[in-house]
Amino acid sequence: MPWKLRSSKQEARPAAPHSDHFPESQLRGPKGSAHAQRLPAAPRFLPAPLSASGSVGFALHWSAGVARGWLGVACSRCSSVGRAIGSAGLNFCFWKLCVAIMRLVILDNYDLASEWAAKYICNRIIQFKPGQDRYFTLGLPTGSTPLGCYKKLIEYHKNGHLSFKYVKTFNMDEYVGLPRNHPESYHSYMWNNFFKHIDIDPNNAHILDGNAADLQAECDAFEKKIKEAGGIDLFVGGIGPDGHIAFNEPGSSLVSRTRLKTLAMDTILANAKYFDGDLSKVPTMALTVGVGTVMDAREVMILITGAHKAFALYKAIEEGVNHMWTVSAFQQHPRTIFVCDEDATLELRVKTVKYFKGLMHVHNKLVDPLFSMKDGN
Amino acid sequence: MRGGQGAAEARVLQFTNCRILRGGKLLREDLWVRGGRILDPEKLFFEERRVADERRDCGGCILAPGFIDVQINGGFGVDFSQATEDVGSGVALVARRILSHGVTSFCPTLVTSPPEVYHKVVPQIPVKSGGPHGAGVLGLHLEGPFISREKRGAHPEAHLRSFEANAFQDLLATYGPLDNVRIVTLAPELGHSHEVIRELTTRGICVSLGHSVADLRAAEDAVWSGATFITHLFNAMLPFHHRDPGIVGLLTSDRLPAGRCIFYGMIADGTHTNPAALRIAHRAHPQGLVLVTDAIPALGLGNGRHTLGQQEVEVDGLTAYVAGCSVESALEAASLHPAQLLGLEKSKGTLDFGADADFVVLDDSLHVQATYISGELVWQAEAARQ
16 A cells, blocks of 8 residues: 655644544753653643543653753644743743553554554654754664564665664664674674664664673663663564563563673574574573663564464563563553564454454554655655 | 775775675675775774765676686787787786776786796786786796697797706796796696696795696696696696596596695687586586686787787687676686685685775676776776766
């Protein structure tokens, strides 16, 4: 189905009754400034229609941005106008209401799921209007699942619709002790499958260094870089057959930060296929972002495809939050999207699948129209 | 100018929209060049955090390592075996003209000549790097005079020699100093040949078997002494016989030193060798095939009488033939294998990271569109210039 390309300058169509269009609360300050501090401002409570996604949750978000010298400037993330307070020029963007939302987006097959995910990322970047002082921060995964999504993003870039010039990326993990140029290292993966095909600035592509002299210091520095970049706008991840996110194996703390982890046997077995089937060649340790690190992202998108991930998906969304299935932590994240294909839903209840499939016309509004940077953005 | 200081600051060139020959396959990859060498872009990205300074679109063409011709007697009216006063400019002319054929390095070949010719000519052809002036000279190929009388081919009988008692000294007396010499073709059945082969091999000179009536046993012994090449397989040697395959049998001999690859030159013009024979050799031992031109001074000139060393040759028409093997095999036979023969495969005949950026741009029918030496454009086809 051909999607329409439209300049992101044009207004999106007016919100439909069950719209899930929510303006966001983050006022982004100048590059590098810390923001998103929660202040006890008086909330304006807007009764919103029942959230179309079915997960009814109202959350109040408010944030303060430090914007030096800005007066009465409209927040670009929402339509509110900040008020100058005092001579310090502080702007408070009174965020009103953010409807927390969990989406389960089900496509027929792997290719369609990959395409949906890529379109979503594309639209998010373009609508963000990234620029010199305003980078879009993206968390990225590795493995076989996101390959299709990367291919589509590369296609959009090659056709001139999407540029990564003002995008910063943070990868989830990297093996410890594997040479950076080893064909199975995540540096090699990202170079071959993504970076070499796009126009990202090498200084903005961050991957943990599994050969650093002090591994914990490397992890701490990574957390610091994320903070300095203003936090992650969209963290894209996958799921392991044992329900792990990144290398947060079963039993990992759900509030963990970036650290060194020993890999579980399941993970080593799953990765053996990349090392000629020889278990002794598979690295046993890795540096990984923590569950807490990903939870800090403003939005999380998990890609899950294939029947072998079906049980993990069931555990992640139909059972409780449990550190044995660390992806389940995202049930408590205000903005999560699970993108899957039919096969990945095989262990879910028919009721769940039918419900979310019935919402696809809503979900598709997030990717149709597909925006393009060609129109002078 | 290759490598060295200042290379890190040199411009990074990225050749895009092309297929490169790497690892025996044509891959859809970009070729990155800096400081005259092939660059590893992943290392550049993650360690130096740099991108390309300039991109060049190759229009979907094939990028192959520059061809290496280890047997070329002259061309365009120049005869390397002629003892003129200014041999250098003749070599330079050929070096420049073969760029259009995609040859980036070559071994000027001298046929059987009297010692005076060697003493005059050999010192005038030093090893030289290639560039916009022409293809690089890797060293001389001395074909003869220590070859068989019966298999002399076009070589003049009067100047053939055999080894006397002090064989290597005899060779030195004939050729003069060997500094510029890279390959020597000789017949192993000649007496004292083994000590000569051993001595030449010790000095890093490649010994080739050719113009010979040696049987398989003698050829194998020569390989044990250090010979690694066969000069124009099938031509000027005993024909393959099922009870004594002769030199041709080296391609499948199991009596060679372990791990040693025997290389063999083939003139793939369809005339010197029947294409079917060429295919038999290729199928028997594909890793050893080295394409050579054995071009004579008449290369590039019209019909008529031309000199070849001390003799005259009639030229009547030109034939060209493409071996019935894969494109990748053919390209490797013209680039990688001659580099391996000469022990240069780290820097020549390959597009691996760190190798010299000598390469050719070819269209799908393998016509040369452009030639690069050290990452610099040294020749371009007329159509491509527009």
